[in-house]
Amino acid sequence: xxxxxxxxxxxxxxxxxxxxxxxxxxxxxxxxxxxxxxxxxxxxxxxxxxxxxxxxxxxxxxxxxxxxxxxxxxxxxxxxxxxxxxxxxxxxxxxxxxxxxxxxxxxxxxxxxxxxxxxxxxxxxxxxxxxxxxxxxxxxxxxxxxxxxxxxxxxxxxxxxxxxxxxxxxxxxxxxxxxxxxxxxxxxxxxxxxxxxxxxxxxxxxxxxxxxxxxxxxxxxx
Ligand code: CA
Numbered sequence: 001x002x003x004x005x006x007x008x009x010x011x012x013x014x015x016x017x018x019x020x021x022x023x024x025x026x027x028x029x030x031x032x033x034x035x036x037x038x039x040x041x042x043x044x045x046x047x048x049x050x051x052x053x054x055x056x057x058x059x060x061x062x063x064x065x066x067x068x069x070x071x072x073x074x075x076x077x078x079x080x081x082x083x084x085x086x087x088x089x090x091x092x093x094x095x096x097x098x099x100x101x102x103x104x105x106x107x108x109x110x111x112x113x114x115x116x117x118x119x120x121x122x123x124x125x126x127x128x129x130x131x132x133x134x135x136x137x138x139x140x141x142x143x144x145x146x147x148x149x150x151x152x153x154x155x156x157x158x159x160x161x162x163x164x165x166x167x168x169x170x171x172x173x174x175x176x177x178x179x180x181x182x183x184x185x186x187x188x189x190x191x192x193x194x195x196x197x198x199x200x201x202x203x204x205x206x207x208x209x210x211x212x213x214x215x216x217x218x219x220x221x222x
Contacts, residue, residue, distance in 0.1 A: 002047040002117055003027040007037050007063065008079070009055050013102070017050060017079075020106040021113070034058030038066055046074055048116055050109075051096070053080040053087070061094060068095035075116040079104070089193065092183055095156065131166040133222055136209070138166050145205070152204050157182050161197055165210065165220035174217035194218075 004021055008014040009032045018028045031040050034055035041049070049067075053060035064076060078091045081102040088099045098112050131138040135148040143159055145152045154162065160182045164173060175194045183193070198210055198218055211219045 001025060001027050003029070003045060004113065005037075005040065005044070005046045005049045006030045007032075007034065007049065007055065007060070008052045009033065010052075013052075013079075016106070017109065020110065024110060026113075032056075034060065034063050037063045038070070041067065041072060041074060048113060049074050049076045050113070051076055051078050053078060053082055053091070061090065064091070064094045064096060077109070077112055077116060079109070085191070089191075093157075131163065133166050133169040133220055136162070136166065136205070136220075138163055147205050147209075154201075154204065158197060158200055158204070162201060162205070165218070169220050169222045172213045172216045172219045177217070 004026050006014055006017050006021075006028055008017065008030065011032070014030045014032065018030055021028050029040070029044065029046075031037055032055075035057035037049075037051075037058075051060045051063060055063070060078060060080070064078075067074065067076070075098075076096045077098040077100060078096045079100050079102060080087065080091075083101045091099050097116050100109055100112060131140065137146045138144075138159075139146075140163070143154075143156075145154050145159065145162060161178060164178060164181045178194045178197075179191075182197070198212075201210060209221060211221050213219050
């Protein structure tokens with residue numbers, strides 16, 4: 001039975017989410033203040049966190065930053081009335097797995113909760129896996145990347161992107177597929193975040209590793 005932590009100071013919204021999730025068989029806990037979230041996460045066994053941004057004492061961004069700073073990899077879905085693309089990018093860059101804008105339909109939130117729970121489990125089950133492509137080796141357990149035996153540190157999203165390429169070597173992967181896999185969000189198609197991240201990877205892993213396929217996407221050279 002997945003256990004969901006809901007951090008939301010508006011009781012009407014908190015109880016709406018709680019009721020909906022419980023009717024789907026989830027266990028839920030509600031926290032109404034940003035201040036206590038870290039302690040609650042540490043004391044429980046949660047499978048996912050739904051996090052509001054505007055909270056008393058400590059806002060959601062700060063909570064997220066502290067969680068990730070402690071190495072906590074609990075999946076986080078931000079639920080916020082802030083629909084500005086900069087807030088979304090900041091949330092996702094800050095380590096959130098998804099971002100849902102208020103007002104929202106419960107079905108949408110539920111679909112994203114299910115997706116994130118599944119994604120998380122896949123990663124956890126894949127603990128013994130190593131992916132290789134040419135000189136590139138990804139250890140999915142330690143989340144380490146080596147290229148020609150040189151260890152490269154990659155932040156989570158860059159790692160997820162390399163992982164996507166390594167799982168499909170030589171295949172063209174579209175920007176939409178990368179957005180979906182790495183950010184899991186129905187992003188503004190005009191966003192150039194994928195291109196920006198490919199740029200980061202080329203800098204760290206070598207300029208020739210990822211090839212641009214004009215009008216289609218990117219491909220890992222094999
Ligand atoms: Ca709020």
